[in-house]
Amino acid sequence: MPEISSFLNFHTIVSSFYKSQKQSGPLLVHCRSGAGASAVFIFLDILRTQAHAENQIDIHRCITTMRSMRSRMVCSMEYYIYAHDLLLASLICGNTCIDAPSYPHRIKKLSEVDSRTHATGYNTEYITLDQISNSPQDYPHTLAQENPTMNRKIEFLPIDSRCVSLSHGEYINATFVNGYERENAFIIAESPLINTVGRFWQLIFEHRCRAVITLCDLTQDQQEVGAKYWMESGEPVTYRDLTVQLSNIIHPEHGAYTIHTFMLTSARIKVIHTFSLFNYRLIKFW
Numbered sequence: 498m499p500e501i502s503s504f505l506n507f508h509t510i511v512s513s514f515y516k517s518q519k520q521s522g523p524l525l526v527h528c529r530s531g532a533g534a535s536a537v538f539i540f541l542d543i544l545r546t547q548a549h550a551e552n553q554i555d556i557h558r559c560i561t562t563m564r565s566m567r568s569r570m571v572c573s574m575e576y577y578i579y580a581h582d583l584l585l586a587s588l589i590c591g592n593t594c595i596d597a598p599s600y601p602h603r604i605k606k607l608s609e610v611d612s613r614t615h616a617t618g619y620n621t622e623y624i625t626l627d628q629i630s631n632s633p634q635d636y637p638h639t640l641a642q643e644n645p646t647m648n649r650k651i652e653f654l655p656i657d658s659r660c661v662s663l664s665h666g667e668y669i670n671a672t673f674v675n676g677y678e679r680e681n682a683f684i685i686a687e688s689p690l691i692n693t694v695g696r697f698w699q700l701i702f703e704h705r706c707r708a709v710i711t712l713c714d715l716t717q718d719q720q721e722v723g724a725k726y727w728m729e730s731g732e733p734v735t736y737r738d739l740t741v742q743l744s745n746i747i748h749p750e751h752g753a754y755t756i757h758t759f760m761l762t763s764a765r766i767k768v769i770h771t772f773s774l775f776n777y778r779l780i781k782f783w
Contacts, residue, residue: 498579500675501586508541536563536570537580544584554584589625644668647696649687649722661686663703669696688713688723695736697726702739702761702770711776727757727774738765753777 499507515524528535540563544554563570571577595603607618614621633654641647641654648654648670655661661671661684669686670693676682684704688711689697701709715723728734733742745758757774 498575501582502590504583505541505587508538508545512542512545530572532567532569532572533576536567536572537576537583539563540571540580541583541587545587548588554588556581556584589628640668641670647690647693649690653687661700661704663696663699667696667699669693669700671700689726691724694724694726695739698736698739698741698761701772702763705770707772709772709774711774727759727776739763744771 511524515521526535526538540559543559543563544556547559548554560571571580607622610617611621633652636656636658638654639657640660645651647668653670655670655672659672659674661669661673663669671684671686673681674683674685684700684706686697686700700706711723713723715721715725728741728743729746731743733740735741740762742760742762743757744760745756747756747758749756754775754777757776759772759774761770761772762768763770
């Protein structure tokens, strides 16, 4: 299913365009079956309009009326749940898309304290996001739960459908995240544990990561929050059939980071992979 805010923004753009046309025939909407995504679009349009006009919505009547005109509209439970999620986000958040030039003004408004709630716009929006976001319990975490010693905290487990795979079915606490221009543009992971350092290097090699960004210190409040998986010397280190060797370190004169360049060599498939590790020295509140 499309990402919620993206689909809502798409509907807003189409609706605005359609209303701007002085003489318009019916809006033609189609999908593979004419009863799935297209039905959700019409469902959203009808109930957004009803909410604005009457300050109430009637989901049951909307769908039964649509089905009286074309059978099996909103044709699966998956579409039905998605339609509800869209409507909820629309009613709570409205149109969340803003023009880039308007963003400074938006930030100013978010910083203001509401005289009634004594909360800033940031507080209100963050609470709203929690209200419309699915609970972690709504997603299966079977792979993570089957590997309890491979996770730092049980609050942050990858969901099965987004979990990054390793060869031989091995698990690591890492998740694919879509970027703006392409799917699976990022891998987000927890810092390695002592017992997952080898798998972390395996992750980098198998998915051909060209850059790795480290955004945590090794300790926080005198507790370990990450194993130091990288090395500072050129002595090679081997993890099973993968050999890791530092080839260069750069300390930018005015940068709050260092750049380590490594070579990963697989004895099994005779492949060398080179990547750069950007290690950012975090400010205290991170």
